[in-house]
Amino acid sequence: MTASERAPGRVNLIGEHTDYSGGLVLPIAIQLGITLSFEPADNLELDAPGGERLARAVWEELGRPAGLRGRVEADLPQGAGLGSSGAFEVAVALALCELGGLDVSPLELAQTCQRAEQRALGVPSGILDQAASLLGRSGRALLLDCGTFEHRWVAWPDDVAIVVLDSGQRHWLEASAYGDRRRELEAGDPQRVRHIETETARVRETVAALEHEDMAALGPIFAASHASLRDDYEVSTPALDALVAAALSAGAFAARMTGGGFGGCVVALAEPERAEVVRDVGVRGWVVRPSEGAIRRRTGSTPGRA
Ligand code: GLA
Numbered sequence: 001m002t003a004s005e006r007a008p009g010r011v012n013l014i015g016e017h018t019d020y021s022g023g024l025v026l027p028i029a030i031q032l033g034i035t036l037s038f039e040p041a042d043n044l045e046l047d048a049p050g051g052e053r054l055a056r057a058v059w060e061e062l063g064r065p066a067g068l069r070g071r072v073e074a075d076l077p078q079g080a081g082l083g084s085s086g087a088f089e090v091a092v093a094l095a096l097c098e099l100g101g102l103d104v105s106p107l108e109l110a111q112t113c114q115r116a117e118q119r120a121l122g123v124p125s126g127i128l129d130q131a132a133s134l135l136g137r138s139g140r141a142l143l144l145d146c147g148t149f150e151h152r153w154v155a156w157p158d159d160v161a162i163v164v165l166d167s168g169q170r171h172w173l174e175a176s177a178y179g180d181r182r183r184e185l186e187a188g189d190p191q192r193v194r195h196i197e198t199e200t201a202r203v204r205e206t207v208a209a210l211e212h213e214d215m216a217a218l219g220p221i222f223a224a225s226h227a228s229l230r231d232d233y234e235v236s237t238p239a240l241d242a243l244v245a246a247a248l249s250a251g252a253f254a255a256r257m258t259g260g261g262f263g264g265c266v267v268a269l270a271e272p273e274r275a276e277v278v279r280d281v282g283v284r285g286w287v288v289r290p291s292e293g294a295i296r297r298r299t300g301s302t303p304g305r306a
Helices: 052-061 084-100 106-121 128-135 178-186 190-211 215-231 238-249 272-279
Strands: 003-014 024-041 044-047 067-074 140-145 151-155 161-166 254-258 265-270 285-288
Touching: 003 084, 003 128, 003 161, 003 190, 003 215, 003 254, 003 265, 024 084, 024 128, 024 190, 024 285, 044 052, 052 084, 052 106, 067 084, 084 106, 084 128, 106 128, 128 140, 140 190, 151 190, 161 238, 161 272, 178 190, 190 215, 215 238, 215 254, 215 265, 238 254, 238 265, 265 272, 272 285
Parallel strands: 044 067
Antiparallel strands: 003 024, 024 067, 024 140, 140 151, 161 265, 161 285, 254 265
16 A cells, blocks of 8 residues: 555534534544555455445545545544544545545535435434544644534643543444434424533533633533433433443543443543543543644645645
8 A cells, every 4th residue: 555544533522413503512633543545546445344335425425536445444443432434534535635636625525524424324414523533633622613614723731631431332323313313403392402502502611611721610511511411412321321420430520421422432531640540440441632633644734724
C-alpha cells in the first residue's frame, strides 16, 4: 500500500441527539481511530469486514472519483458508540479524494459521509460523528451548530481527565429506536422537545463553565443531561445508568451516557490522579484525549484549513 489516512473516533461531551434537529454539540476527536492504507485500483476493493456497504456508499456519494484497494486497521472499538462508522467513512472519503484529486471542504465532506451512512445503514443519523472526526483539535472541544455549521473550538483544561467506559451493550442504531426518536421529535412530542431545549441550554452552560474554568459546574450539568436522556428522551439503559453511578462512586466529578444510547459508552470527568481508578470500574475503559481530527493529521495539511 502506498498511502494512508487516519480518522479518529469521537466522544461527545454534551449535546446528545441535538444534531439532527440543527442544535449544538460539543464533541472531541480522540486518540483512538481507524487507519486506511490504500493504493489506486480499478474498482473499490476494501479489506474491511462489515464495512463494504458503507465504503461503497461513500464512493457513490462522492461520484466514484477513483478506484481504491485498501486495508483497514483500527484501535477504535467498533460499534461501541465512539463514532467508528463515522471514522471509517471519513478515512475512505479522504482516501478517495486523495486518489481522485478532489478538494472538498471538511464540512461538505462530513455531509457527504453522513448521507452515505444514512443510505448504507438506513438510519437517519446526524453529522456529529463525521464532523468531530474531521474537525477535532488537540486540546480542544469542537462547538458546532448543526443548523448553520458555525463552529469554534473551546480549550479543554489539562487538569481534567476524560474517561470513557463501555457498557458492553451493543447499540446497533439500525435495530434501535433512533429513527423513532427523530420522528417523535419532528412530530412535536413534548417530552422529546423538552430534552432538545434543555440539552441545548446545557451545551451553552458547559461552554461557559469551561471558559470560566468553573469545573465544579460540570457535575450538575452532566447529571441533568443524563437524567434528561433517561427520562425525557428515553435512550439510556439500566446498564448505562449503573455505569454512570459506578463512575461517580469511583471518584469522577461528572458522568453521563454519550452517543446514541441504547447501550454504548459513558463519559466521565475526573481529576487526572483519579482517572485510572475511574477507568478501572470493571468494564472496558479508556482515558481519552482531545486529539487532532483527520484533516489536520494529513501530511501537508495547513493548520488554518478547517
Ligand atoms: C449517534 C449519531 C449521531 C448523534 C448521536 C446522538 O452517534 O450517529 O449523529 O445523533 O447518536 O447524539
